[in-house]
Amino acid sequence: MTSQQDVFQPFALPSLAILGGGPGGYEAAMVAASMGATVTIVERAGLGGAAVLTDVVPSKSLIAVAEAMNRSVDSTELGVSFETPEGNPKTVMRADLKNINERVMRLAREQSTDIRNGLEALGVKIVIGTGRLLDNRTIEVDRGESKEIIKADAILVSVGAHPRELATAQPDGERILNWTQIYDLEELPEELIVVGSGVTGAEFASAFNGLGSKVTLISSREQVLPGEDSDAAAVLEDVFARRGLRVLSQSRAEAVERTADGVVVTLGDGSKVTGSHCLVCVGSIPNTTDIGLEAAGVEVTSSGHIKVDGVSRTSAPNVYAAGDCTGVFALASVAAMQGRIAVAHLGGDGVRPLKLTQVSSNIFTSPEIASVGVSEADLASGKYQGDVIKLSLHTNARAKMRGVNDGFIKIIARKGSGTVIGGVVVGAGACELIFPIALAVTQKLHVDDVANTFTVYPSLSGSIAEAARRLHVHM
Secondary structure, three states: OOOOOOOOOOOOOOOEEEEOOOHHHHHHHHHHHHOOOOEEEEEOOOOOHHHHHOOHHHHHHHHHHHHHHHHHHHHHHHOOOOOOOOOOOOOOOOOOHHHHHHHHHHHHHHHHHHHHHHHHHOOOEEEEOEEEEEEOOEEEEEOOOOEEEEEOOEEEEOOOEEEOOEOOEOOOOOOEEOOOOHHHOOOOOOEEEEEOOOHHHHHHHHHHHHHOOEEEEEOOOOOOOOOOOHHHHHHHHHHHHHOOOEEEOOOOEEEEEEOOOOEEEEEOOOOEEEEOEEEEOOOEEEOOOOOOHHHHOOOEOOOOOEOOOOOOEOOOOOEEEOOHHHOOOOOHHHHHHHHHHHHHHHOOOOOOOOOHHHOEEEEOOOOEEEEEEOOHHHHHOOOOOEEEEEEEHHHOHHHHHOOOOOOEEEEEEEOOOOEEEEEEEEEOOHHHHHHHHHHHHHOOOEHHHHHOOOOOOOOOOHHHHHHHHHHHHOO
């Protein structure tokens, strides 16, 4: 990497131009503007980028509706039942997908507007158009009828990524869909086939199963969520099976074709799966083609991702990068942190390089799966030595009260020292419960620090302290 150590005077924040208004871009803009920099954002779609407009905000809003329906269905265990109105053969909960999707996209637009208003209040200049780098200090913006040249002391590239498509499964936006098109549907798919069992595929499969679709999930691997905690994946597969969601493991989709009234998916062994709709979730491609990276001297990998170091620097002086276009964990939180780190380094402020072992993430299936730090797979590979405790939530008093039967708390401590180095939470609200474990990992807390911290009784977080206490026994 080219060093930028002597490019700027310490704490003298220069002007900054940002290509891309997603989490990496707008977070960087907010920090830079608050530090007195002159900031310009170039964005072609809307503030918030794909994360707000077509990915995180809409998908998690959709998932929230499915989760509400799942809780209602599961409430019979709590003694709550639905009465059948006179004259109706049965009571059915129905998802009005048209209204759901209208609300989802309205929330996305509102969030985008809120971000824009916040940036403008800080004095950030926003230019809507398609930008490309002319060199490591200049961005040309195509605004349709005109072009604008933006010059700055430094540039941050945060252009995101788009859905990967298969040549034999081209989306038509009606029956064969990518995840940005799912919100155009006005009726709930009767039989949805989801191709790909990574995070995106598993989340949408879980959501549409909860909304009432008959779902088939095609997975090329032995388990769903390959690369995630195997115990967590096993819990999710059990829940899927119980809720009637069919998983075809070790099955590769070779082609998806539209029929007169639906779709047919051809698998690698020649067998066929039919349904009303197909959602293809097979990864993403960085939006780095034809944006002038070569002219600016920015190196990319064979996959098209921008090479960055721990403080978000690229190979070109004055050019930083953040977000999905860097290939460093496709998470909005990571993009935002990369953007903030870039600004801190640019301004000569104190900066801590990005540490991936401190990144907490959540998979918004039902139940949710959250993780942070070192995994059991890392222990098995010999990369780390540690002790592991897994505590099932079915023994937790609060979980019993709420009728929660699926999930667990897992904490990993470094062997010998007892420092918390990782954890997994599976269950409702896992995205919230992972925070105390992430805090312990980041601050290098001992298991006794966690165990000796008061928790509310009854609470799900009580199982975190209990798991830590049991790790002390094994030290």
